[in-house]
Amino acid sequence: GAVVSQHPSWVICKSGTSVKIECRSLDFQATTMFWYRQFPKQSLMLMATSNEGSKATYEQGVEKDKFLINHASLTLSTLTVTSAHPEDSSFYICSRRKIDDSSYNSPLHFGNGTRLTVT
Amino acid sequence: GESVGLHLPTLSVQEGDNSIINCAYSNSASDYFIWYKQESGKGPQFIIDIRSNMDKRQGQRVTVLLNKTVKHLSLQIAATQPGDSAVYFCAENPFGNEKLTFGTGTRLTIIP
Numbered sequence: 450g451a452v453v454s455q456h457p458s459w460v461i462c463k464s465g466t467s468v469k470i471e472c473r474s475l476d477f478q479a480t481t482m483f484w485y486r487q488f489p490k491q492s493l494m495l496m497a498t499s500n501e502g503s504k505a506t507y508e509q510g511v512e513k514d515k516f517l518i519n520h521a522s523l524t525l526s527t528l529t530v531t532s533a534h535p536e537d538s539s540f541y542i543c544s545r546r547k548i549d550d551s552s553y554n555s556p557l558h559f560g561n562g563t564r565l566t567v568t
Numbered sequence: 569g570e571s572v573g574l575h576l577p578t579l580s581v582q583e584g585d586n587s588i589i590n591c592a593y594s595n596s597a598s599d600y601f602i603w604y605k606q607e608s609g610k611g612p613q614f615i616i617d618i619r620s621n622m623d624k625r626q627g628q629r630v631t632v633l634l635n636k637t638v639k640h641l642s643l644q645i646a647a648t649q650p651g652d653s654a655v656y657f658c659a660e661n662p663f664g665n666e667k668l669t670f671g672t673g674t675r676l677t678i679i680p
Contacts, residue, residue, distance in 0.1 A: 559611035
């Protein structure tokens, strides 16, 4: 069964508003979660690494003030797209490792994504 | 580096035939590789993985081959079924790095 639950699965919002996306780890406590973005017919691009109890680590070119990440508990990470614009329309997907190990030799398990459309 | 593509490579295969999807990776420090399947509107689904100390690994109907010399990875799907139609991504993980980098992806279409 699913180990990562993402909500909502889709959202439509008006330009200038903010949208919050939730990502829950269902079967164990995850200290680290990853947020990816995927534009149509493109690959997944890592946006940021969400760390429980500390600030997220953002990839180059990703605005931390626009994409607010909060890893408030060991089972929940949230991504808030602030002041959304049409160019932020995309498929946002969260993930965590199968096991929380330090070798990183375990696959990421992904949520089913959130389709954001900004009008 | 990260892979970005405006057009996904496509592969069409007759149902029942075998398919091979290829992937070239760029980072010689990568020591862990994964193949994912992504259906429309869904998140990627883990298929199979391989570590750099291996050159072949088999699962149910799938085989991953790793050639570190030329930095090439392939996914073989045997006896394809309509449900295999999806976009397939390879992903690489450099040693000691928690981040997973995805390749461009290949759209596989199984023809009934």
